Amino acid sequence: MNIYFSGIGGVGIGPLAEIAHDAGYDVVGSDREDSLMMNTLQKRGITITTIQDGAFLREQHEKSPIDWFVYTSALPDNHPELLQARELGIRTAKRDELLAHIIKEKNLKLIAIAGTHGKTTTTGMVVWLAKYFGVPVSYSIGTTLSWGPSGRYIPGSEYFVYECDEFDRNFLHFHPYVSLVTSVEHDHPDTYPTAEDYDKAFRQFALQSESLFSWRELAHVFGETDTITYLDEVSPYVRLHGEHNRRNASLVLAALEQFGLPTKYAADGINKFPGTNRRFEKLADNLYSDYGHTPTEIAATLQMARELSDHVILVYQPHQNVRQHEVKDHYTDAVFANAETVYWLPTYLSRENLDLAILSPDDLSKHVSNVIVTDLDDTLWQTINEARAQGKMVLCMGAGTIDGWIRAHL
The missing domain is CATH 3.40.50.720 (NAD(P)-binding Rossmann-like Domain)
Structure with missing residues (x-):
């Protein structure tokens, strides 16, 4: 073919x-x-x-x-x-139609990881554990990896591990054997105009899953059924940096117990998880890149950064003007509390509604006190290197051009 x-x-x-x-x-x-x-x-x-x-x-x-x-x-x-x-x-x-065709043709059982935040890292954790314990799995992860290809089919494998994205209702084309849902917070307003539209899609996804693992606080989305297992607390065996990483790892360990892998045994592998590219990826000394671009993701990544450094500088590039209209009121001092200074870039434009006014950095950061508005230019690069030389951690976040710009300067 x-x-x-x-x-x-x-x-x-x-x-x-x-x-x-x-x-x-x-x-x-x-x-x-x-x-x-x-x-x-x-x-x-x-x-x-x-x-x-x-x-x-x-x-x-x-x-x-x-x-x-x-x-x-x-x-x-x-x-x-x-x-x-x-x-x-x-x-x-x-892509979802072809992938569903391959899964069916190869008679694979689907392990799907869905959720607003943390899909990529959580999918990476599942694949990493399979590799760690020598279990052949086919998989697809939405980023590049330092420890393997982003997508792989292994002949004879029984399972397919998939980062099951909700954008464009992609995840509703699948009927997983096991699903993990990390979080549900209204996103992709171009696909789901309201929060109820978004929650409804996740409820349908749960109905299409033979079994599902998630967090107790999402019971209002999924309800109570025999096919859903809710976690109430983070596993004491997980020692990864970042509260969100510890939560994601706990979800993975709980799900894999269904396959007969004891949590205490599996935790040995997950605590060695090397991460994925573009998710708090270290590019050089005191310089990190992260794909996160929502207030929840920013706060979570800054919390992890502060576990590693007392002085964190954030360079942030918002993503999609249409999305900024939805989240602008959520940019607050509480979100950026763990950043010493925030360098705020213009929004990266993609798939836009031309009827919406373009929100400026000043519009978006008006509720944040430690902001410097800037551009991707030589002055910013000099500022980044000065901060690094002072021993400060510089964290660059965004899903647009910021990552490529940083790499081009290294």
Whole structure:
């Protein structure tokens, strides 16, 4: 089977391309710019172009007919490649449809990790433990890893571990064997206009799961059923930095007991978890990068940073103007309490509602007292290095261009 991935360098599509490659399918693809994911895929021999005018897709189809054209949710309906695929009569699908097809074709049991925050790290913990104890699992994680590929299919594996994202209702295309839900806090207003819409989708996800593990405070979302197990406290065996990491690890340990892995035994592996890229990732001495971009994620990551340093400097790039309209009142001193100074960047724009006014850094930070408005420029880089030289930890957070900007300067 021949599969063309449009947006192959993204954290959702890239791991799926790796899985398809492992499963023996012929894979090619495109993306508009280079990325860590693209570099990883090219090293595995996958042909990728950065020209997305449709000519490369047609050329590949003429060489050997493309069976699936799989595209990212960020691709507009009038994108040249999507139009070309339809003109050529190629089956078009988003990533969830192809993944569901592979899971069914390979007869895999799905272990799904969902939730507003912590999905990537928690998925990484499950996969890490499987590797640690020598259990073969196939998986997909929405980031790059220092200790393995982002996506992998292992022939003969029984389970597929998946970071099951709620955006675009992706997670409702699956019927997991076991689900873990880390948190539920209204997000993605472009998909779920209200908090009730969001909660309703998670309730449906729970109904589609054979069993589900979550936290007691989410009982108001899921209710009480025989298929749901609620945790009330963090496991005393977990010694990771960061309260949110300890909670996520506790959820993993509770779920894996269902597979006969005792908590005390499994904790030995989870306490050695090396983390995932773009989740409190150390890039250099006193310099860290994190994907978090909501008030809850900022507060949690700063709490972990303060466990490691008494002087934390935050550089923050908000993500999506439409999202900022939803969260602007949640930016308070309490969220940023563990930051000595906050350098606030303009919002990274993506999938925007053009009818909404663009909120400035001053608009968003008006309830935060320790803010300096800045830009991604040489002055900021000098400020970062001065803070590092003074022994302060610099934490850079955001899902936009900030991570690539930092790496380019190292």
